[in-house]
Amino acid sequence: MKPVIVLGSGLAGYTLVRELRKLNRDIPVTLVSRDSGDxxxxxxxxxxxxxxKDATSLVLTPASEMAKQLGITLLAHTDVRAIHRHEKRLDTCSGALEYDRLILALGADPIRIPLQGDATGAVLSVNDLTDYAQLRDALGTAKSIAIMGGGLIGCEFANDLAVAGYAVTVIDPGPYPLASLMPEQAGKQLLEPLTKLGVTWRFGTAVQRIDKATSGYALTLAGGTVVHADLVLSAIGLRPRIQLARDAGINVNRGIVVNERLCTDDDSIFALGDCAEIEGRVLPFVLPVMHAGRALASILNAEETRVNFPAMPVVVKTPVHPVAVLPVARDAAGAWQVMASGQGVKMGFFDEQNKMTGFVLTGEYVGERSQMTKMLR
Ligand SMILES: Cc1cc2nc3c(=O)[nH]c(=O)nc-3n(C[C@H](O)[C@H](O)[C@H](O)COP(=O)(O)OP(=O)(O)OC[C@H]3O[C@@H](n4cnc5c(N)ncnc54)[C@H](O)[C@@H]3O)c2cc1C
Incomplete structure (x- = not known):
């Protein structure tokens, strides 16, 4: 019997296999990953x-132990280079593999914007354990860090690195932190404590060039201002990994296009996690990955299941002033309203029928996530 082959050992790949093993220990599973599989x-x-914490201490379970616990074959450090759909075969850097069903859990790549200058190659981004190890090495002698992007990941790193004692500057084209997720009043609640922690902000602008300086790097911003930093970290977003699927003739858009059964336009190939576009939505967060993993496990076990996402608030890990947000579409009709304010703010987004369709909680209100979720209609 040919195995179910899962490509990717991130949260999506492992959640799926874990959920599948709760239902069925007999289906042969091979998990293939170009990273260590830890x-x-x-x-x-x-x-x-x-x-x-260093990268090694972040490993919760080593790959070999995962393989044993889950009863799977795990091929680590194995890059998949092509999918031959009609023969149900993969080309990998260490040979061919045949599958019965194929699961794409390939994740996403950090977005790189074109920059000028002689030090553009020095820009780091952190999307896996190897990147994190590199960041720690690079931070060895650094004192100052410029972060490109004041969204979720940028703010989390700003908080973390400022607490660790680095001088952090965040550069973002928006007017305040997390501007794509929440209204100004909530953004300012986060801005103040991060500023007190020592974070410097450059809003309404973007990095255009990065050059080597006598010490560290000189970042030239639109408008000509120059910011100096010993290290540059990019946190401007992720792009789903779709190339492997596209090359195989699988339907892709922003992500690998799947229906509510997480199936691509090839009925032997499924996708979930950061690489997938599920019914038109790319949802690069933990909760949707968990829901999709559970649903796909049932589907692979021949159960009649469709993925169904409840309201899934995103928690921003900025301990200096925590935030939880259920964002609304950029063009949604309605308005944000303050529901309470104190050491933080509680706001709801109300549509034209006065129904709450989104919310943001900061500071002292962040614990009210489940009450707010219940209020959604
Ligand atoms: C710094 C950071 C903080 C975050 N914090 C939060 C948070 O607080 N809350 C939240 O909800 N979400 C958060 N997220 C998002 C969340 O972590 C991701 O949505 C989730 O981990 C994605 O899992 P994944 O398995 O889809 O992708 P990944 O973990 O990226 O896994 C992809 C896998 O595919 C493998 N792969 C890729 N290409 C190939 C190939 N060609 N051949 C073989 N293998 C391949 C990779 O090696 C990897 O194993 C955060 C993300 C980042 C980067």
């Missing part, structure tokens, strides 16, 4: 510095 929690990467 199991870790990716959200820890932007919270580990202040705790002085």
């Amino acid at each position: 199991y870790y929690s990716k959200p820890m990467l932007s919270n580990a510095f202040a705790q002085n």
Whole structure:
């Protein structure tokens, strides 16, 4: 019997296999990953510095132990280069593999924007354990860090690195932190405590060039201002890994396109996690990955299941002023309203029928997530 082959050993790949094993221990599973296959929690990467954790100590379960626990064949450090759909075969860097069903859990790549200058190659981004190890090495003698992007990941790193004692400057084209997720009043609640922690902000602008300086780097911003830093970290977003699927003729858009059964337009090939576009939505967060993993396990076990996402608030790990947000679409009709304010703010987004369709909680209100979720209609 040919195996189910899962490509990727991130949260999506491992959640799926774990859920499948709860239902069925007999289906042969091969998990193929170009990384080590060690199991870790990716959200820890932007919270580990202040705790002085290195990459090794972030590994929760080594790959060999995962393989044993789950009863799977695990091929680590194995890059998959092509999918031959009609023969149900993969080309990998160490030979061909045949599958019965194929699961794409390939994740996403950090977005790189074109920059000028002689030090553009020095820009780091952190999307896996290897990146995190590199960041720690690079931070060895650094004192100052410029972070490109004041969104979720940028703010989390700003908090973490500022607590760890680095001088952090965040550069973002928006007017305040997390501007794509929440209204100004909530953004300012986060801005103040991070500023008190020592974070410097450059809003309404973007990095255009990065050059080597006598010490560290000189970042030239739109408008001509120059910011100096010993290290540059990019946190401007992720792009789903779709190339492997596209080359195989599988339907892709922003992500690998799947239906509510997480199936691509090839009925032997499924996708979930950061690489997938599920019914038009790319949802690069832990909770949707868990829901999709559970649903796909049932589907592979021949159960009639469809993925169904409840309201899934995103928690921003900025301990200096925590935030939980259920964002609304950029063009949603309605308005944000303050529901309470004190050491933080509680806001709801109300549509034209006065129904709450989104919310943001900061500071002292962040614990009210489940009450707010119940209020959604
Ligand atoms: C710094 C950071 C902090 C975050 N914090 C939060 C948070 O607080 N809350 C939250 O909800 N979400 C958070 N997220 C998002 C969340 O962690 C991700 O949505 C989730 O981990 C994605 O899992 P994944 O398995 O889809 O992708 P990944 O973990 O990226 O896994 C992809 C896998 O595919 C493998 N792969 C890729 N290409 C190939 C190939 N060609 N051949 C073989 N293998 C391949 C890779 O080696 C890897 O094993 C955070 C993300 C980051 C980067």
